[in-house]
Amino acid sequence: MIDKWLKKLELTDWTITLESLNNEQVVCDCPPEDCYFIGVKYDLDNKHAIIYHDRDLTEEDIVHELLHVKNPFWSEDQVNIETEKLLK
Numbered sequence: 001m002i003d004k005w006l007k008k009l010e011l012t013d014w015t016i017t018l019e020s021l022n023n024e025q026v027v028c029d030c031p032p033e034d035c036y037f038i039g040v041k042y043d044l045d046n047k048h049a050i051i052y053h054d055r056d057l058t059e060e061d062i063v064h065e066l067l068h069v070k071n072p073f074w075s076e077d078q079v080n081i082e083t084e085k086l087l088k
């Protein structure tokens, strides 16, 4: 699934690593089902991105995080709008 989006977003020269976190590493007050963490850390020079997640990733999560990689200066809102558009 990631490969498909790397092609669509023209990010095929990037290396993407998925790293799962265990739940205890994420602390918050909300109910467990609403409490999760997904984030991306990327290195523009080496074209390497690590997506951290503590629940199973959905296609939407992947598109969202890859858009952050492709557009490092976009706001969270811009990324959310574009993610919705791409998944339609």
Ligand SMILES: [Zn+2]
Pocket: 064, 068, 076, 079
């Ligand atoms: Zn985001």
